[in-house]
Amino acid sequence: MAKSDKKIIKNFEEEARNVISAFEANKNPKITLPKRGLSNVYFDKKENMIKLGNKKQTRTFFNVSQAKKFMQMFLLAAEVKKLIKDDVTTSIRDLFYRTKHTIGDTKENTFDDQSESDPIIEDIEVAFDALREELHLFASSRGSLVGNITIEDAGDTINCRKLGSGGWAIPSICEDDIIKFKKSEAKFVLFIEKDAVWRRFNEDKFWKKHNCIILHGQGVPPRGVRRLLRRFMDELKLPIYVLVDNDPWGLYIYSVIKQGSINLAYESVRMAVPKAKFIGLSSFDKEKYKLPNAVTIKLSDADKKRIKEILKYPWFQKPKWQKELTHMLKEDVKLELEALSSKKIQFISETYVPDKIKKKDWLE
Amino acid sequence: MAKSDKKIIKNFEEEARNVISAFEANKNPKITLPKRGLSNVYFDKKENMIKLGNKKQTRTFFNVSQAKKFMQMFLLAAEVKKLIKDDVTTSIRDLFYRTKHTIGDTKENTFDDQSESDPIIEDIEVAFDALREELHLFASSRGSLVGNITIEDAGDTINCRKLGSGGWAIPSICEDDIIKFKKSEAKFVLFIEKDAVWRRFNEDKFWKKHNCIILHGQGVPPRGVRRLLRRFMDELKLPIYVLVDNDPWGLYIYSVIKQGSINLAYESVRMAVPKAKFIGLSSFDKEKYKLPNAVTIKLSDADKKRIKEILKYPWFQKPKWQKELTHMLKEDVKLELEALSSKKIQFISETYVPDKIKKKDWLE
Numbered sequence: 001m002a003k004s005d006k007k008i009i010k011n012f013e014e015e016a017r018n019v020i021s022a023f024e025a026n027k028n029p030k031i032t033l034p035k036r037g038l039s040n041v042y043f044d045k046k047e048n049m050i051k052l053g054n055k056k057q058t059r060t061f062f063n064v065s066q067a068k069k070f071m072q073m074f075l076l077a078a079e080v081k082k083l084i085k086d087d088v089t090t091s092i093r094d095l096f097y098r099t100k101h102t103i104g105d106t107k108e109n110t111f112d113d114q115s116e117s118d119p120i121i122e123d124i125e126v127a128f129d130a131l132r133e134e135l136h137l138f139a140s141s142r143g144s145l146v147g148n149i150t151i152e153d154a155g156d157t158i159n160c161r162k163l164g165s166g167g168w169a170i171p172s173i174c175e176d177d178i179i180k181f182k183k184s185e186a187k188f189v190l191f192i193e194k195d196a197v198w199r200r201f202n203e204d205k206f207w208k209k210h211n212c213i214i215l216h217g218q219g220v221p222p223r224g225v226r227r228l229l230r231r232f233m234d235e236l237k238l239p240i241y242v243l244v245d246n247d248p249w250g251l252y253i254y255s256v257i258k259q260g261s262i263n264l265a266y267e268s269v270r271m272a273v274p275k276a277k278f279i280g281l282s283s284f285d286k287e288k289y290k291l292p293n294a295v296t297i298k299l300s301d302a303d304k305k306r307i308k309e310i311l312k313y314p315w316f317q318k319p320k321w322q323k324e325l326t327h328m329l330k331e332d333v334k335l336e337l338e339a340l341s342s343k344k345i346q347f348i349s350e351t352y353v354p355d356k357i358k359k360k361d362w363l364e
Numbered sequence: 365m366a367k368s369d370k371k372i373i374k375n376f377e378e379e380a381r382n383v384i385s386a387f388e389a390n391k392n393p394k395i396t397l398p399k400r401g402l403s404n405v406y407f408d409k410k411e412n413m414i415k416l417g418n419k420k421q422t423r424t425f426f427n428v429s430q431a432k433k434f435m436q437m438f439l440l441a442a443e444v445k446k447l448i449k450d451d452v453t454t455s456i457r458d459l460f461y462r463t464k465h466t467i468g469d470t471k472e473n474t475f476d477d478q479s480e481s482d483p484i485i486e487d488i489e490v491a492f493d494a495l496r497e498e499l500h501l502f503a504s505s506r507g508s509l510v511g512n513i514t515i516e517d518a519g520d521t522i523n524c525r526k527l528g529s530g531g532w533a534i535p536s537i538c539e540d541d542i543i544k545f546k547k548s549e550a551k552f553v554l555f556i557e558k559d560a561v562w563r564r565f566n567e568d569k570f571w572k573k574h575n576c577i578i579l580h581g582q583g584v585p586p587r588g589v590r591r592l593l594r595r596f597m598d599e600l601k602l603p604i605y606v607l608v609d610n611d612p613w614g615l616y617i618y619s620v621i622k623q624g625s626i627n628l629a630y631e632s633v634r635m636a637v638p639k640a641k642f643i644g645l646s647s648f649d650k651e652k653y654k655l656p657n658a659v660t661i662k663l664s665d666a667d668k669k670r671i672k673e674i675l676k677y678p679w680f681q682k683p684k685w686q687k688e689l690t691h692m693l694k695e696d697v698k699l700e701l702e703a704l705s706s707k708k709i710q711f712i713s714e715t716y717v718p719d720k721i722k723k724k725d726w727l728e
Contacts, residue, residue: 083709089567090709091560097702098709101658109658141559142506142582144533153528164517165542169508169533172563178529195505196455199536203453218506294465294473338461345447345454345462 002177004134005084011128012077019061019074029061031073033127034266041265043314048274050259050315052126052266072120073127075099075110080124083136089173092121092137126266131175133223138172143225144195145170146202147213149184157182160213165202170215172224174231181235185211189232190353191225191276192216193244193253197337197348204349210357213238220253229257229273240273241362243353246281247297247334248306254278259315278363279356281335283328289352295342296333303334320363366541368498369448375492376441383425383438393425395437397491398630405629407678412638414623414679416490416630436484437491439463439474444488447500453537456485456501490630495539497587502536507589508559509534510566511577513548521546524577529566534579536588538595545599549575553596554717555589555640556580557608557617561701561712568713574721577602584617593621593637604637605726607717610645611661611698612670615689618642623679642727643720645699647692653716659706660697667698684727 015031022029033056034040040055061070079099083090090098096117102109111117125132132139144167151158151168158168171179190212192198198216201207207214213232217225232238242257244250258276260268282288286296299307310316311325328334340348356362379395386393397420398404404419425434443463447454454462460481466473475481489496496503508531515522515532522532535543554576556562562580565571571578577596581589596602606621608614622640624632646652650660663671674680675689692698704712720726 088709090564090705091702093560093700094564094702094705094709097659097700097705100706101656138560138563140582141508141530141563144505151528153530156526156528158526158528158530162520162522163532164515164520164522164535165537166505166517166522166533166535168527169530171528171530173529196457196502199502199505200454200458218504292465295461336457336461338455338458341454341458341461342464345450345452345458 001084001087002175004130004175004177008128008130008134009081009084012081015077015127016074022061028063029070031059031070031127032056033059033123036122036126036266038262041262043259045314048259048315049268049272050262050265051268069120069123072099072110072117073123076117076120077124080135080137089136089138092118092132092139095121095137122264122266131227131267131270133173133175133227139223141170141172141224142219142222143170143215143217144168144198145213145215145228147189147207147215148186148211149213150182152180152182154178161208165199167202170217170222170224170228172222174224174227176231179228179231181231184213184236186213186236186238187211188239188241188357189213189215189229190279191221191229191240191242191257192337193219193250194337197243200345201349201353204346206349206353210354220256223271226257226271226273229276230271233273233275240276241279241353241357242276243279243337244281245334245336246283246285246328247336248303248310250281251310255310255313255315275364279353280362281337281339282361282363283324283331283335286331286333286335289340289343291335291339292342295339296331296335299329299332299334304329318364324363365448365451366539368494368539368541372492372494372498373445373448376445379441379492380438386425392427393434395423395434395491396420397423397487400486400490400630402626405626407623409678412623412679413632413636414626414629415632433484433487436463436474436481437487440481440484441488444499444501453500453502456482456496456503459485459501486628486630495591495631495634497537497539497591503587505534505536505588506583506586507534507579507581508532508562509577509579509592511553511571511579512550512575513577514546516544516546518542525572529563531566534581534586534588534592536586538588538591540595543592543595545595548577548600550577550600550602551575552603552605552721553577553579553593554643555585555593555604555606555621556701557583557614558701561607564709565713565717568710570713570717574718584620587635590621590635590637593640594635597637597639604640605643605717605721606640607643607701608645609698609700610647610649610692611700612667612674614645615674619674619677619679639728643717644726645701645703646725646727647688647695647699650695650697650699653704653707655699655703656706659703660695660699663693663696663698668693682728688727 019029035055040053044051096114100111146167242254260272383393399419404417408415460478464475510531606618624636
């Protein structure tokens with residue numbers, strides 16, 4: 001049993017004992033947990049990440065509006081405890097089905113929809129200070145990886161230098177009891193927004209020439225990819241470069257990787273990658289690399305609105321970022337990674353990224 | 365250079381010579397290619413797949429409504445020829461950016477949007493009888509694979525029995541010049557609709573216990589996964605079992621794998637898997653496996669409409685299929701794969717699938 005397994009079971013049992021004691025003493029059982037809403041989220045400037053504040057909420061059993069949630073929390077926690085004891089993992093959808101049933105002779109279901117069980121899982125995460133993965137739960141997996149590293153995955157040793165065109169499919173649970181880093185020569189990690197562009201870098205053996213690890217998460221990276229990036233930063237002390245489209249969506253992806261997300265602020269402590277560097281595309285790249293007008297895309301009204309919002313985010317207040325974003329608005333265009341192919345198909349892997357890294361031409 | 369590379373270049377050059385000769389003889393250059401629309405699609409009962417018919421269309425250069433498409437076709441083909449000669453692959457989005465430019469001093473672009481270049485790529489595929497992958501083009505990649513097989517991918521030997529929890533990320537190009545099948549003990553292939561359920565089968569080492577290969581494509585399988593399934597059928601002579609939700613979407617996925625899709629009917633000849641077997645979920649499984657009502661989902665009006673359409677498809681006319689679909693309508697519920705977890709998390713991998721295979725309880 002992993003260390004986190006023991007800790008979680010211990011905490012579950014302690015909380016359960018408290019509730020039982022309250023019942024026995026004819027008191028109203030209660031659980032106290034951190035508030036998860038926007039009202040309790042802040043940007044920690046020093047650590048450079050979005051965090052959950054100190055506000056708490058209390059959920060009591062003898063309360064018409066809270067009794068169901070109270071029951072659901074214990075129902076899910078009991079099932080999670082079984083998962084941990086049996087040493088199996090499952091999906092949050094599966095957990096919903098496992099725990100969904102009609103109560104006694106009533107017509108009332110424990111849950112009607114997964115949209116009811118998912119937030120309770122998040123409640124359990126914050127209440128017990130455990131990542132979803134530590135609760136043996138997984139979300140969807142996406143993305144793949146190749147490069148100069150050997151990884152142990154569930155007991156198998158995987159040489160990521162020998163994985164052909166496909167690569168290692170990054171699993172959704174990348175905690176260190178399952179995924180272990182073995183021998184690695186890599187000097188940096190390159191995260192690429194799109195799988196198609198990742199394929200370009202792999203086909204050109206960029207990771208071999210530049211001694212690194214390359215990975216993608218098919219758009220907004222799923223939890224497994226984010227956790228892996230964080231662990232590369234923490235455990236291997238590698239610089240993490242993020243390569244995304246020059247549009248609000250690309251900026252969002254970079255931002256989720258670096259600062260964490262507002263919705264899941266309580267995870268930042270273990271999922272955010274505060275040292276991640278934005279390597280491009282930059283709104284200055286059009287001039288810098290003399291890209292033709294035909295490969296630019298005019299900003300939509302929604303894009304402009306989004307950029308103006310991003311300009312106000314506390315984590316984009318550095319002068320360099322303000323300059324970058326203001327320039328994007330002024331140019332009135334966005335650029336996709338594929339726009340670089342107008343010069344040469346391998347321009348992005350042979351020239352653009354090596355040039356950016358060499359010149360330290362990135363934003364943080 | 366692969367055999368298909370040489371064939372394509374030869375055919376490109378031949379077609380180009382014809383066009384030049386026509387110009388020189390002051391004639392109107394033309395290209396003849398199969399029609400791709402619904403009017404030229406039929407179901408081949410004998411081969412059990414959706415195919416393209418014999419209707420042709422002609423595209424001429426001196427024709428106001430066809431000149432641009434004519435130009436686009438040659439522009440894209442010229443770029444594809446370069447890809448083949450340089451032995452590199454690229455994405456269809458990249459190809460769009462490579463060939464998008466403003467024409468001379470005009471304000472006219474070769475393409476304005478990728479929705480213009482994609483259909484022309486499909487035209488080139490049918491005109492030259494070449495799969496997109498043979499044109500060195502790839503679409504998005506999704507899905508992963510583990511099991512009792514060794515695969516050579518771009519020169520690297522990958523032992524799919526030793527790939528941990530993640531597996532081999534299935535690339536988008538799975539043609540036999542890149543992906544080669546080496547040693548395999550597997551007796552069958554199990555395709556699973558959802559990545560989360562695939563993880564269940566991998567965690568339980570289903571492929572080891574039952575000597576098989578398991579793979580998923582994250583929903584509707586992308587081209588790489590479909591091509592791989594087809595090659596497993598053709599080259600390794602393995603039975604292919606398809607495991608999907610019991611809903612119209614699951615039936616669609618099964619149908620695309622088995623018969624091919626209407627939109628891309630010309631690909632069926634090399635992408636469809638006519639021997640694929642539908643192993644579940646079946647609308648009879650609720651009774652057969654005594655699943656509680658709470659885990660069923662009522663059919664929506666859209667579901668019912670879709671099932672009634674499916675009932676009329678020529679490839680669902682076998683009495684067993686009609687019975688299956690009519691029963692689904694009568695029961696008025698759908699079932700997700702995760703519904704089986706209400707019995708036990710490992711019910712699907714330990715009992716359901718082994719039971720179905722043992723009893724040959726499938727539909728074809």
